[in-house]
Amino acid sequence: MTFRILHVDDDAVFLDFVQAVFAHEEKYQVVSRINARDALASIEDVAPDLVIADIMMPDKGGLEFIHELRQMPALEQIPVFLLSARSRDLEKYASFGENAAVILSKPIEPDVLRWKVKAQLE
Numbered sequence: 001m002t003f004r005i006l007h008v009d010d011d012a013v014f015l016d017f018v019q020a021v022f023a024h025e026e027k028y029q030v031v032s033r034i035n036a037r038d039a040l041a042s043i044e045d046v047a048p049d050l051v052i053a054d055i056m057m058p059d060k061g062g063l064e065f066i067h068e069l070r071q072m073p074a075l076e077q078i079p080v081f082l083l084s085a086r087s088r089d090l091e092k093y094a095s096f097g098e099n100a101a102v103i104l105s106k107p108i109e110p111d112v113l114r115w116k117v118k119a120q121l122e
Contacts, residue, residue, distance in 0.1 A: 003121045005030045006048035008039040008065060009083070010057045014106070018052065021110045028117070036060035040068060048078065050121055054106075055084040079120040083108070 007018045007030055015032040022028040031046045033039035037059050039046075051069065055062040062082050069075045081102045102116055 001027070003028050003049040004047060005050050005052060005117065006033065006039060006043070006046050007031070007052045008033045008036055008057070008062075009052075009054040010035055011054070014054070014083075017110075018113070021113050022117075025114070027122075036062075036065035036068075039065065043069070043072070043075070048075075050079045050081070050117060052081045052083065052117075055082055081116065081120075 005018075005022065005028055007015060009015050009018075009032075012034065015034065019030050019032060022030050031042075031048070033042065036053070036057055039053075051066070053062040053065055057065070062084075066080050066082070069078065069080070079102075081104055083104050083106050085106045102120070104113070104116070
């Protein structure tokens, strides 16, 4: 079985980084989108098993994006990782914890990201 990961981030370097983290993992296919609007437009075609989203994006922030995902019956229980350089500050707010499976700090070690994803999906 192949798991599909939708990664949404306005930083092209970080999109490439996450692609590289899973490049040699046959079980995972990472689909990257540069903004939340494009991610939402392609969500049915992507049919993700897990979402990784940046918190701070120019067109629509990560929380707003995740809130819209949670309104879709097929995605209301999907695991979500929120990434931020300010993750320690975010953990105090209940809305982040309610909408995300995992809140992670940027930058993140590749092995940590790989392990966290495997723990959610396998």
